[in-house]
Amino acid sequence: MKYNFFNDYSEGAHPNILKALEESNLIQETGYGLDSFSLKAQELVRALVKNKDVDVHLVSGGTQANLIVLASILKPYESIISATSGHINTHEAGAVEATGHKIDAIEAPDGKLTPELITNLVAEHEDEHMVKPRVVFISNSTEVGTIYKKKDIERLSAYCREHHLYLYLDGARLGSALTSSENDLTLADICSLTDVFYIGGTKNGAFLGEAIVIRNKELQKEFRRMMKQRGALLAKGRVLGIQFAELLRDNLFFDLAKHANEMAARLSSGIAKLGFKFLTNSPTNQIFPILPNRVIEKIQTMYGFYVWSKVDDKSSSIRLVTSWATKEEAVEEFLADIKSVVS
């Protein structure tokens, strides 16, 4: 295998993180996320979102973040509205339902929710024999690589406030969204327009770690007990604090994401030049070119990637994912190889 484009978590962590882990190693710190590094990371987040009153909590992964946030927000009879393709609705093994809550799923072809898509569902659920929707769950970037523009989230946010709904944004790949060529949002925008969101570290240069940001004060209470209850308070919470303190210093988080996007854009551009189309318009680090099956079979002998979906009898979409660690040479070699396979 020359290189794999399976995902953005195939490598370890950015070297700055390794260095920081090493330098801090023998300092004695308080456990369970009350260490000085975690406090530092929380301050960096507050500065970036331009809001001193947010609560910030570091957890190990995205499914963990999602299940804890949602379980802590909802009463037993309340539900979550999500796109059918939403990660919580598909690839979290029923994590949200295991906390007792229904997901009300809505088809959204490009993975993005809008007030128009939601409004009927909300109206129907006034019936007291049904669950009561209380959170709208979105991801930026989405599962299919698309992003929300500022006006998209403003409209959703206004709708949610009007309809007594919380807006929660899964930011597993928020770095990629915010540094994409089409983006017009800042972290501060995201923070002010949502009630809770998280900044993904695992898929953007950390070994592990996501930073949950709770702006809505009603939702801040006793969140650490929720984390403890779900096994999310690491004894050596410093491991998460050190990583976020590094990522959020000197723009590293954004630089890494931008690099991943650039590598994906170069792949897209090269593949488009060969005349192929794409399943979605993705300006982020996941792209979904549609290729003839015979091309896919040959390329698969050299590179790692997932075949995503059947398009027609002769062609399928594949998913190529780049990361902070993807090398330009790998991208160029892939493009050369696909060109040679095609011709």
Add this chain to the structure above:
Amino acid sequence: MKYNFFNDYSEGAHPNILKALEESNLIQETGYGLDSFSLKAQELVRALVKNKDVDVHLVSGGTQANLIVLASILKPYESIISATSGHINTHEAGAVEATGHKIDAIEAPDGKLTPELITNLVAEHEDEHMVKPRVVFISNSTEVGTIYKKKDIERLSAYCREHHLYLYLDGARLGSALTSSENDLTLADICSLTDVFYIGGTKNGAFLGEAIVIRNKELQKEFRRMMKQRGALLAKGRVLGIQFAELLRDNLFFDLAKHANEMAARLSSGIAKLGFKFLTNSPTNQIFPILPNRVIEKIQTMYGFYVWSKVDDKSSSIRLVTSWATKEEAVEEFLADIKSVVS
């Protein structure tokens, strides 16, 4: 503060782990615990427990291990028998109950369960209006630093098999138990006498990580889905694999635990020489000397530790915890300081 004896997770990880993380950093690996390092770690565990058929899963922490193991074993109406002092019954913020199960707690002065302590509870719960006990939960070492001897676990194990109960051992501090001066158990013994147990990494030299070992074949099925559902499958599962591969190579795991025990023993011995007694007979890395309150107050200005319990109006027990990283000098200085305070 000269030094803190608050716990065994105040520092980072053993240098070998840092080195291994660094050396492997840019190798592309499969995600979610299917990487070569995790596979290697699993093999090392299988060799140590002398059983090729066990399933091994690496997770982030002890509460996570406990809640996933117990939720995966039990039917909704089944319960867990634990000592009142058991970690799941006190300091996991209701993690087990949040999975829907009752803990049937039993007073056990030294933190250890026996068939004699359990037998009445089991008999009473034949009543179908009650929960049905199905797992006996024990820790080695216990919350108060005591350990199980081989015959203790043999008796419990025989009782459990006879009464249709699973035996689960929380090994957050198993390294310390197995290297204590009074120990007569091996990892292979633990494995064959229990149905499931875990080997604690976090409190013995890892940044994070516990290795769950499932010997009972009935309990092995679909455990990874359970892990995913509870947010325990790390995208970069390699982080756990690399650490356990290091810890379990060349006896490092046992060497680190032994060092922690030796430091604790030296503290015990020095404190005993000053004429003080202890709350429990602990041969492990947590000791509970009983000191006059005025001594405690003075020592607290220099060292970090928890005051554990009131013993009488003039004295209390404190908890001192040592780790793989505790330096002899810190121990000697503490003993000198307490001697000087006392005299």
Add this chain to the structure above:
Amino acid sequence: MKYNFFNDYSEGAHPNILKALEESNLIQETGYGLDSFSLKAQELVRALVKNKDVDVHLVSGGTQANLIVLASILKPYESIISATSGHINTHEAGAVEATGHKIDAIEAPDGKLTPELITNLVAEHEDEHMVKPRVVFISNSTEVGTIYKKKDIERLSAYCREHHLYLYLDGARLGSALTSSENDLTLADICSLTDVFYIGGTKNGAFLGEAIVIRNKELQKEFRRMMKQRGALLAKGRVLGIQFAELLRDNLFFDLAKHANEMAARLSSGIAKLGFKFLTNSPTNQIFPILPNRVIEKIQTMYGFYVWSKVDDKSSSIRLVTSWATKEEAVEEFLADIKSVVS
């Protein structure tokens, strides 16, 4: 209001039931479903399903039956396949999710599942990051009044056995299904082709009560503890036993359902003669005529019923439900009134 066709639970219970409650009133009986009447009812069920080895449990209502059966069957990571219109997926306020399980919903225009509709979903869920489907949930009759034919259930049953799935049938309106003009199934067929099902009493002449029948021996264990845990063991379980003993004696259960079907058929026939179509082909006690909105408005001033769905700008479907207690005169009067409104 001349009469309401809102549902089949608008009246009390069949007079035989009232009489039996009265006659037995001062007999001292054991509590919690172990009384002689409940035992008698269980025997009557066993005779009707022609299987002496089934377990029979009486509970208060359909949602309760569904949530207890499903929670007792499933491991935490397992899910239920249901039609999107399935009662558990819509009108049980998240009862199943509250027990921790995801419902995998599939669009089924006539409310009926088939192997063809299910097969892709089952294949996709081999992915261990997803829930694992384990039960196929069907209703007979369905939410839209349609019924399963013998070959429908035989095919589903065969598919389920082949794919390690349980088949569970919600029989809230099973009486109506089994006495409909198009039916070719018996209670014994239903029993042998499913793993669990229930016989609905509430909507067929009882004050309250559903009889859960568990044929699959694996699923029989400790079901009473599950019932107790979910608040379903009535202290005076006799109330349920007495009712089912009456309903299942001398064919009363089937006679009552047949009457309801006949009343519905007469309504259907009369409405069809006026030239109106129906939303679904229902041979049971729920029918869904499509009427001009102006007709609906006028009829609503005289009769109670639900407007079911918008069909086009000028017409909607309504739901008319008949019961064991619906009088012929009410049906005739309704038909006369609608005729007069139309003309």
Add this chain to the structure above:
Amino acid sequence: MKYNFFNDYSEGAHPNILKALEESNLIQETGYGLDSFSLKAQELVRALVKNKDVDVHLVSGGTQANLIVLASILKPYESIISATSGHINTHEAGAVEATGHKIDAIEAPDGKLTPELITNLVAEHEDEHMVKPRVVFISNSTEVGTIYKKKDIERLSAYCREHHLYLYLDGARLGSALTSSENDLTLADICSLTDVFYIGGTKNGAFLGEAIVIRNKELQKEFRRMMKQRGALLAKGRVLGIQFAELLRDNLFFDLAKHANEMAARLSSGIAKLGFKFLTNSPTNQIFPILPNRVIEKIQTMYGFYVWSKVDDKSSSIRLVTSWATKEEAVEEFLADIKSVVS
């Protein structure tokens, strides 16, 4: 068997209830507790508790009432304080834990909680690694037949308000408590001193039914969705409404309870005259005489009752329960028989 004193749910319902069921049988009513009888019952409760703003909900049984009330009140990390002997802690098969919540149990020799018994537990649970107590659960009468006096509940109520705790009273046998010779509480007192409580019908003359009364406005919201979710909304909710409308009219509820108490008092008095002692001082309809085992064995051949607990090698306590339906002749015959056995 001459008569059984096993419990207070051995017979059916008071004749007035049967009559009311019969008279109302063919009236068409709205389903799910919105019928006119349920509304009437709610008004009667509001009048009795002298508070027009309480919400009243009728459910089938005590375990159901307890699990729904507690699940609706608590956030996932919150727990319930109960006496070790509390019904939720022993004989509800883990119903509360199945909703995700821990019960913090406290030994209370006479089954009654006090601020003094609770205060340490509340203080210890400030630790964020523990669950956070949020409800104090009491029963009146208790599991051992004792009752709370007005000042007992006033003190508990004041303590709870001061410590941000809700007070919930399980009134399965509230009728018996409020009509006991030692009682000084009214229903209105109970209502104003607790946040939620329920009035037990099943054990005081109804076939089934408990009336949950929610005074605290914070706890009233969306309770019907909670009931639906847990399978507690009966389609023919009228069955509960009709019964409570009868029980609460013309003092019937209190008259029935008083009769049960009088029968128990006569038993107590007769047994005491024979020189026997009692396990607890019970002025209610459950009494616990301590008898020689040889006496118990003989009496058991004639009467039904539970042997409650071993007192010493030669004697045990038994439980005798009377009800609205217990006849004086049965009591007299029992006393005569025991006298003859003893002598």
